[in-house]
Amino acid sequence: MIESPGLLLTLLAFVLVIGPLVFVHEMGHYLAARWFGVKADAFSIGFGREIAGWTDRRGTRWKLGWMPLGGYVRFAGDMNAVSQPSAEWLALPEEERNQTFQAKPVWQRAIIVAAGPVVNFLLAMLILGGFAMAYGDTRTPPVVGTVLENSAAARAGLQPGDRIVRLGDRDIHVFEDMLSYTRIHPAEKTTVAFERNGQVQTLPVTIGVDQQTDRFGNNYRIGMLGIARGDRVTVPVSLFEAPVVAVRRTGEIVSMMVETIGQIITGRRSVKELGGPLSIAKVSGEQITLGADAFVFLIALVSINLGFINLLPVPMLDGGHLLFYAIEAVRRKPVGPEVQEWAFRGGLAAILGLMLLVTFNDLGNFGLWQSLASLIG
Template sequence: MQLESPHILVTVFAFLLLLGTLVVVHELGHYWVGRWFGVKADKFSIGFGPQLWGRVDKRGTLWRIGALPLGGYVQFAGDMNPASQPDENWERLPEVERSHTFQSKALWKRALIVFAGPAVNFLLAILILSGFLWYYGQAVNPPVVQSVANGTAAASMGLQPGDRILAVNGVTVDSFPKLATEISIHPDERIPIRYQRDGEVRTDIAHIGVVEEVDRFGNKYRRGVLGLPIPPAEIREVGILEAPWLATKETADIVRLTIKTTGQIISGRRPVSELGGPLKIAKVSGEQFVLGFAAFLWLTAMISINLGFINLLPIPMLDGGHLLLYAIEAIRRRPATPIMQEWAFRAGFAFLVSFMLMVTFNDLASFGLFGK
C-alpha cells in the first residue's frame, strides 16, 4: 500500500532534527578534542548566517544558532581564515594567548582535531547499529541456494540448489542479506561469482538482472538482482560486548559500498542523477520519521556514516582537505605556501558550490519539477 508523503511541516521538522543532531555531533568532535589539547574555541555555531540565538559560556565560547540551518562550525582561537593560516595579527598575540590558538599546536594535534569531526560521525553510527544488533539480534542466513527460477541471472550462470555463494565480484559474503546488497549495486553488469558445489570451488560470470522497485511513498529505486529466493532467517542474540564489533564491521561495509558506488558514478556506470542533495535527504527524513522511531534512527546512522565519509574526501574546505594539506606539510617539513593554500581552498569552494547545484538540480528533477 502506497502512503501519502508527510506534511511539509513534518518533513522540515524531521530534516532539522536529523541534520541538527549530526552537525552538533560532528562539531562536538572538533570541539572536545580541541579543548583536550588546550585550544580555546571562540565560537560554536549550528547553522550559518545571522545569529538567531547566542550565549557566551564561562570559557568565552559563543554558542550560537544561525539562520541558515545547513551545517555548522567551530571557530578556534587563531582561525583567521578558512585555511587556518596564521597571519600578522596572530604573530602579535601575547605568548600566553597564542599558546591557546589552533595554529600553535603540533601538526599531529591539529590533524587529530580535524579528524575528530568525521570520527564521531562514524562512532555515532556504530553506537546506533550496536543498539539495533543488541535489541533485535543478528539474522543468520547462510547464502545457500534453495531454488533457482528460470530466466534469472542465477539460472543463466548455472547455479543449482545446494550451491553456497562464497564471493561476489571479489567480496566475501556470508549471509543472504550481504549477498543481496553486493548484487544490488551491479545492475545490468557482468561480474564474477565464486561458489562451492559438492566441495569444489567454482567461479562463473553472471549477468546481473535489473528491477525497479517503488517504496511505500512512491520513490523508485533501480537495483541489481541475481534471482534467488531468500529463505527465512534465524535470529541470533547478540551480546552487548559483541554488538560494537559487529556494528563496526557493518559500518566499514557501508563505507566500502559508498566508495564503490561513488566510483561507479565517476566512471559512468551509474547515472549522476542518483546523487541526492539536501532536498532529497529532507524528503526521506520526513518519510522515515512517520514510519517510526526505529526507521528514523536507522536513517540517522546511515546519514552519519555518509557525512563522515564525505568530510574525509581530500577536497579543500572539507576536513579531508585540511588533512591533505597537513600530509603535504609532514612530507615537505613545512606548510604549503599561503598562495597554494588560498588557491586550493578557492578551488574546493568552487567544486562544492558546483556539486551542491548539481545535486539540488537532481533533487528538483526527481520531484518532477522539470516534467519529462
C-alpha cells in the same frame, strides 16, 4: 496509494536528522580542541545571521544560525581561511597566542580536525551496535534455497543447494553479503563462484534488474539474482560483541558508498542518483512515518555519510586540511599560504558546483523540470 508525510513533518524530520549530527560533528572538533588547550570563539549550528545564542564563561559564543545546513567552530586566532600564522597573529600576547589553533603542533591540529568525522562514525557505530543487541545479527548461510524462473541465477545455471562463495570481486560469507552486492550492480556482467557437491565452480552471470516503487512513490532500480534463501539465521549479540558487529556494518556501508561513487565516476551509474539536502529532507520525512527504528537507522546512515564526505581530501573539507597537515609533517614545514588559498578556492568552487548539481537532481526528482516542460509545451 502514494503516501506523503507532509511539508511540516518533512521539515521537522530534516532538522531532527541534520541538527544533532552537525552538533555532534562540531562537538568533536570542540572537545578535541579543549583537550589541547585551544580556545573556541564561536560554536554555531547553522550559518547566516544569529537567531539565538549565549556566551559561556570561557568566552565561547554558542549560537544558532538561520540556515540549518551545517555548522562550525571558530577557534581563537582563526584570522585567515588557511589557519596559518600571520602578522596579526604574531602580534597577540604570548599567553593568548598559545591558546590559538595555529600555535599547536601539526599532530594536535590533525587530531582536532579529524575528531569531527570520527565522532560521526562513533555515533553511527553506537546506533548500529544498539540495533545488533536489540535484534541480533543475521548470519544466514549463502546457500541457494530456490531459484526463480527466468531469473539471472536460473540463466547462469545455479541450483538449489549451491553455496555461493564469491560474486565478482566480493567474497560471500553470509546471504546478506550477496544481497548487498547485487543491489548496487544491476545489469552488470560478472562471475559467480559456488560450491556444489564439494566442488567449486565458476560461471558467468548477468545480474538482473528489478524496478521497484515504494509506498511514497519513489522508484528504485536494483540488481537481483533471483535467489530465495532458506531459513533466516539470526544470532543474539552481547554487549561485548556489539562493537565488533557495529564496526563491521559501518565498514560495509562505507564500502558500498565508495563503490557507488566509483560507479558514478566511471559512468556505470547516472549522476542523477546523487542527492543533496532536499533529498535528505524528503527521505527524513518518509522514514519518520515508518517508525522510530527506521528514522534512527537513517540518522546512522547520514552520520556515516557526513563523516565519510568530510574525510575526502578536498580543500575546505576536513580531509583537505588533513592532507595539508600530512604534507606539512613530511616536509617539516607547512604548505605556503598562497598555495593553500588557491587550493581552498578550488575546493570551494568544486563544492558549490556539486551543491548545484545535487540540487538540480533533487528538483528533478521532485518533478519540477517535468512540470515546467509541460507548461512550456
